[in-house]
Amino acid sequence: MLSLQKILQARPTVSKVAVKTPLALSRSLSGADREVRLKLETIQPTGSFKIRGAMNAISNLSDAERQAGVVCASTGNHGRAIAFAAQQLGAKATICMSELVPQNKVDAIREIGADVVIVGRSQDDAQREVNRLVQEKGMSEIPPFDHEDVIAGQGTIGLEIVEDWPEVDTIIVPLSGGGLVGGIALAAKSVSFDIKVIGVSMKRGAAMAESLKRGRPIEVEEQPSLADSLGGGIGLHNELTFQLAQELVDDVILLDEKQIASGMQHMYHNEGLVTEGAAAVAVPVITEQLSPRLGKNVAFVVSGCNVDMQMFEKVIAGELPYGS
Numbered sequence: 001m002l003s004l005q006k007i008l009q010a011r012p013t014v015s016k017v018a019v020k021t022p023l024a025l026s027r028s029l030s031g032a033d034r035e036v037r038l039k040l041e042t043i044q045p046t047g048s049f050k051i052r053g054a055m056n057a058i059s060n061l062s063d064a065e066r067q068a069g070v071v072c073a074s075t076g077n078h079g080r081a082i083a084f085a086a087q088q089l090g091a092k093a094t095i096c097m098s099e100l101v102p103q104n105k106v107d108a109i110r111e112i113g114a115d116v117v118i119v120g121r122s123q124d125d126a127q128r129e130v131n132r133l134v135q136e137k138g139m140s141e142i143p144p145f146d147h148e149d150v151i152a153g154q155g156t157i158g159l160e161i162v163e164d165w166p167e168v169d170t171i172i173v174p175l176s177g178g179g180l181v182g183g184i185a186l187a188a189k190s191v192s193f194d195i196k197v198i199g200v201s202m203k204r205g206a207a208m209a210e211s212l213k214r215g216r217p218i219e220v221e222e223q224p225s226l227a228d229s230l231g232g233g234i235g236l237h238n239e240l241t242f243q244l245a246q247e248l249v250d251d252v253i254l255l256d257e258k259q260i261a262s263g264m265q266h267m268y269h270n271e272g273l274v275t276e277g278a279a280a281v282a283v284p285v286i287t288e289q290l291s292p293r294l295g296k297n298v299a300f301v302v303s304g305c306n307v308d309m310q311m312f313e314k315v316i317a318g319e320l321p322y323g324s
């Protein structure tokens with residue numbers, strides 16, 4: 001069972017590679033009656049917090065399992081983190097992708113040292129190859145969020161926040177599959193049950209938000225968004241993160257593309273930070289007061305910086321590449 005204990009156990013493992021990131025004061029978002037601090041996961045190796053869960057999950061495999069290799073189908077931050085953590089821990093990593101994945105993403109993951117298998121024309125085809133490698137070659141699949149060790153790894157962020165700032169009363173967390181928010185909420189609320197946790201997703205394809213509304217995991221249509229790291233479903237057979245979100249997330253806020261762009265612009269102009277859309281979603285929640293749960297001491301998880309630079313420049317210039 002997932003518990004605070006598992007998150008405490010994850011700490012020394014995660015810290016072999018991941019940084020204990022700063023919780024930095026945001027002058028631009030703080031005001032007379034609210035202090036806002038940024039948890040800067042953008043400075044992690046591979047540019048996002050996902051290295052925490054990946055390190056913890058691969059470390060907890062047996063030597064024989066690490067020898068047989070780890071596999072996943074993510075081309076985004078999870079895939080990068082798995083490739084890097086595996087390389088650090090002497091495990092073989094295989095990342096399965098479809099032919100439609102752009103060459104720069106393929107190159108980025110190969111550069112870290114993982115094997116890339118290109119198969120089929122969809123994410124489903126890539127996942128079928130993952131399943132085959134698990135069955136036929138005995139590889140271990142490390143999924144991006146619905147896995148105890150992954151959630152526990154992400155939960156170390158929650159421990160760091162409450163340790164560095166015992167007065168924190170609200171934590172704002174970008175929300176997709178829910179591994180990040182689940183781990184953080186479990187850690188933070190185990191220390192102080194009064195801390196409120198707000199999850200933020202985009203309006204376009206908010207699988208967790210829709211699932212919470214219906215009371216069971218459901219699928220939604222995927223659409224392109226500036227917050228591309230928040231895309232994808234939660235799995236119809238979700239085992240852990242749906243229930244964690246049901247029990248521990250106090251409010252879920254959904255943003256349109258314009259709001260996500262405004263968050264990225266704010267982080268750039270006022271904090272000097274290049275962030276991906278997913279990592280800037282807390283900004284409009286604070287500046288537009290979108291949640292009644294917002295307290296006086298607000299931490300927000302700046303979750304990653306892996307944004308395509310051409311896209312980033314367009315957003316800073318005021319374009320909305322996917323409409324509003």
Ligand SMILES: *Cc1c(COP(=O)(O)O)cnc(C)c1O
Nearest residue numbers: 077176177178179180278303304
């Ligand atoms: C994966 C990711 C998230 C969401 O994490 P979940 O555990 O899927 O909810 C948020 N931001 C970034 C940058 C990510 O890579």
